[in-house]
Amino acid sequence: MKKINFILFFYIFFLFSSFNLHAEKADDLYKKIDLFSEVLEKISEEYVNEINQAEIMDAAINGVLQSLDPYSAYMSPESFKNMQTETSGEFGGLGIEVSMELGVVKVISPIDNTPAHKAGIKAGDYIVKINDIQVQGKTLTEAVNLMRGTVGSSIKLSVRRKGEKKTLVFNIVREIIAITSVKSKIIDDKIGYLRLTSFNENSSNQIKKKIKNIKKNKSINGYILDLRNNPGGLLNQAIKITDIFLEDGEIVSTRGRRKAETRKWFANKGDLINGKPLIILTNYGSASASEIVAGALKDHKRAILLGENSFGKGSVQSIIPLKNQGAIRLTISKYYLPSGKSISEIGVVPDIVVEELGEHFIINTKTDNQLNYAIKLLNG
Numbered sequence: 439m440k441k442i443n444f445i446l447f448f449y450i451f452f453l454f455s456s457f458n459l460h461a462e463k464a465d466d467l468y469k470k471i472d473l474f475s476e477v478l479e480k481i482s483e484e485y486v487n488e489i490n491q492a493e494i495m496d497a498a499i500n501g502v503l504q505s506l507d508p509y510s511a512y513m514s515p516e517s518f519k520n521m522q523t524e525t526s527g528e529f530g531g532l533g534i535e536v537s538m539e540l541g542v543v544k545v546i547s548p549i550d551n552t553p554a555h556k557a558g559i560k561a562g563d564y565i566v567k568i569n570d571i572q573v574q575g576k577t578l579t580e581a582v583n584l585m586r587g588t589v590g591s592s593i594k595l596s597v598r599r600k601g602e603k604k605t606l607v608f609n610i611v612r613e614i615i616a617i618t619s620v621k622s623k624i625i626d627d628k629i630g631y632l633r634l635t636s637f638n639e640n641s642s643n644q645i646k647k648k649i650k651n652i653k654k655n656k657s658i659n660g661y662i663l664d665l666r667n668n669p670g671g672l673l674n675q676a677i678k679i680t681d682i683f684l685e686d687g688e689i690v691s692t693r694g695r696r697k698a699e700t701r702k703w704f705a706n707k708g709d710l711i712n713g714k715p716l717i718i719l720t721n722y723g724s725a726s727a728s729e730i731v732a733g734a735l736k737d738h739k740r741a742i743l744l745g746e747n748s749f750g751k752g753s754v755q756s757i758i759p760l761k762n763q764g765a766i767r768l769t770i771s772k773y774y775l776p777s778g779k780s781i782s783e784i785g786v787v788p789d790i791v792v793e794e795l796g797e798h799f800i801i802n803t804k805t806d807n808q809l810n811y812a813i814k815l816l817n818g
Contacts (some may be wrong), residue, residue, distance in 0.1 A: 474498075478491075478494065496512065496514060497577060499766075500512040500577045500578075500579065501577075503766060503767075503768070504538060504577070504578070506769065507753065507769050508538055508539050508544075509751070509753060509755050509767065509769055510755070510766070510769050511538075511577070511578050511579060511766070511767050512577075512579065512764065512766050513579060513765045513766065513767065514579065514764050515763035515764045516583075517579050517582070517583070517764070518759070518764050518765040519763075520586070521757075521765075531585065531586055531612060531613075532552065532553050532554040532559075532585055532593070532610055532612060532615075533548060533549040533551075533552020533553055533554045533613075533615045534546075534547070534548050534549065534552070534554040534559060535547045535548075535549070535669035535670075535725075536578070536581075536582065537578070538578040538581070539564075540564075541573075541574045542564045542565060542566050542573045542574060542598075543564070543565040543573050543578065543581045544562070544563070544564055544565075545559055545560065545561055545563040545564075545565065546561060546669045546725050546749060546751070547561045547667045547668065547669040547723035547724075547725060547749075548560065548561070548667060548723070549615065549617065549635060549636070549667070549669075550633075550635045550801065552613070552615055553610045553611055553612065553613050554608075554610060555667075557608045557609075557610045558608065559595070559597070559608060559610075560723075561667060561721065561722040561723030561749065562599070562600060562723075563597045563598070563599050563606075564597065564598045564599075565581070565595050565596070565597055566596050566597065566598055566605065567594075567595070567596035567605075568581065568584040568585060568593065568594075568595060568596075569584070569594050570594065570596075571584060587612050588612065589612055589613060589614055590612065590613075591611070591612050592609055592610065592611050593609075593610050593611075593612060594607060594608070594609050594610075595607070595608045595610065617635070617636055617638070618635070619634060619635055619637070619638050619640070619641045619644060620632065620633070620634055620635075620641060620644035620645055620648055621633040621635075622648035622651070622652060624652060624655055624658070625662075625813055626813065626817065627655070627657055628655075628657045628658055628659050628660070628816075628817075629658070629659070629660055629661070629662060629813060629816050629817075630649065630652035630653075630655075630658050630660070630662070630711075631661075631662045631664065631802075631809075632645060632648055632649070632661065632662065632663050633664040633801075633802060634663065634664065634665055634668055634728075635667065635668055636668060636669065636670075636671045637668070637670055637671030637675040637676055637679070637727040637728075638671055638672065638675070639672065639675070641671070641672075641675045641679065642675050642678035642679050642682070645679055645682060646682065646710065649661075649682070649710050649711060653711075658714070659714060659715070659816070660715035660716070660717070660816040661711055661714060661715070661716050661717070662716075662717050662718075662809070662812050662816070663716060663717070663718045663719070663731075663741070664718075664719045664801070664802070664809070665718060665719060665720050665724045665728040665731065665732055666719050666720060666721040666724055666745060666801055667721065667723035667724070667801065668723065668724055668725070668728040669725045669726065669728070670725045670726025670727035670728055671726070671727050672727065673690075673692075673727060673730070673754060673773075675727065676690070676726075676727035676730040676731050677689050677690060677703045677730070679731055680705070680730065680731045680734045680735060681705045681706055682709075682710045682711075683709055683710065683711060683716060683735055683740055683741065684705035684709060684734075684735070684738060684740060685705065685707055685708070685709050686704070686705050686706075686707060687704065687705050687738055687776060688703070688704055688705075688776040689703045689704060689730070689734050689776070690702075690703055690730050690733075690734055690773050690774065690775065690776070691703070691773065691774045692754055692771040692772065692773045692774070693771055693772055693773075693774065694754075694770050694771030694772070695770075696770075699754075699770050699771040700771070715742075715816060716735070716740060716741040716742070717742050717743075717744055717812045717815060717816065718731070718732050718735060718736075718741045718742070718743050718744070719744055719745045719808055719809065719812060720732050720743055720744075720745045720746060720747075720748045720786065720788055721745050721746040721748070721794070721808075722746055722747065722748065722749055722785075723749065724748040724749060724786075725748065725749035725751040726749070726751045726752075728748065729748045729749065729750075729751065729752070729781050729785065729786050730773060730775075732748060732786045733775040733776075733779075733781060734775060734776055736786065736789065737775050737776040737777045738776065742790065742815070743786065743787075743788040744788055744789065744790045744792055744808065744811060744812050744815075745788050745790075745791075745792055745808050746788065746791065746792070747785045747786070747787055747788065748781070748785040748786040749785055750781055750782060750784050750785035751782070752772055752773055752774075752781040752782035752783075752784075753769045753771070753772050753773070753782060754769065754770055754771045754772070754773055755767050755769050756768055756770045790811075790815075792807065792808045792811050794806075794807065794808060795807045
């Protein structure tokens with residue numbers, strides 16, 4: 439056990455030294471290190487079941503990160519590899535973006551046309567059980583791993599939803615998740631509709647191509663940019679997509695502890711839709727990069743926001759690889775709209791509030807009352 443304590447001492451010292459704790463007295467810090475070592479020793483000796491010390495240490499690391507905010511987390515080598523697979527555009531699973539809040543998994547957004555979306559999972563849902571296993575007490579990584587499985591296998595999610603007294607139960611079959619970030623169509627032969635479901639490496643180029651194709655129709659008199667249930671993605675893509683619709687002005691700024699993380703981005707001259715009316719659709723599933731686009735274009739009065747309040751994720755995370763082939767997702771800065779406002783925990787408020795109606799509401803279908811409202815506005 440002395441060897442364990444020795445290793446733990448340097449491990450915890452390194453862990454704590456990575457934080458800005460120099461204001462604490464050295465003896466207080468050493469007392470906390472000793473306390474942690476003592477607790478681990480007692481657990482090893484007294485806990486009812488034999489423990490896996492590697493798993494305990496992983497949980498300790500993750501606990502430190504998740505105590506900072508809901509978005510910072512530790513990824514084991516396996517989890518990091520899975521994340522890299524997801525960002526490549528195709529993976530197996532349910533199709534939801536999640537975070538951890540109040541000890542349970544919170545759905546940021548279901549991805550369009552995925553098993554979770556088709557089953558009726560909504561942004562803001564709290565997943566309390568996965569296949570009858572309580573989520574409370576699990577880390578986000580553990581919960582995500584429980585939701586993964588063989589393509590074609592089924593999973594049962596128990597969900598608490600605002601406004602619902604009873605727990606909702608969803609039986610979902612896992613599928614290969616193929617992400618198509620941009621879709622488009624022409625409505626009533628005069629409205630260009632752009633549906634953006636995520637911000638990946640090619641999103642801005644795809645948006646430009648879709649707009650150029652739409653512009654071949656000379657009758658187009660307005661556009662709809664649909665950011666509902668878009669959980670976000672790459673910051674640089676949010677900046678580029680906002681720039682598509684602006685002639686000039688600030689797009690977004692970030693502020694962090696380091697100078698390199700405190701920056702401002704500005705639009706380049708050239709509005710690709712030539713100043714034509716633009717309506718942006720948002721809901722509670724519109725988060726992060728979606729809020730940058732919606733908030734910046736609202737601040738510049740370049741677009742009308744219609745729908746529901748966005749999620750309120752106003753922070754930037756960086757994926758930092760580790761020596762063990764794992765990584766940490768760490769919040770390194772917060773972003774601010776051109777008005778100087780932060781949307782953290784608040785979100786972007788629409789100009790026109792239109793809540794989704796009916797149990798059979800589906801985005802981009804005849805039941806989509808929010809889209810129908812936007813179409814009526816553009817049609818006059």
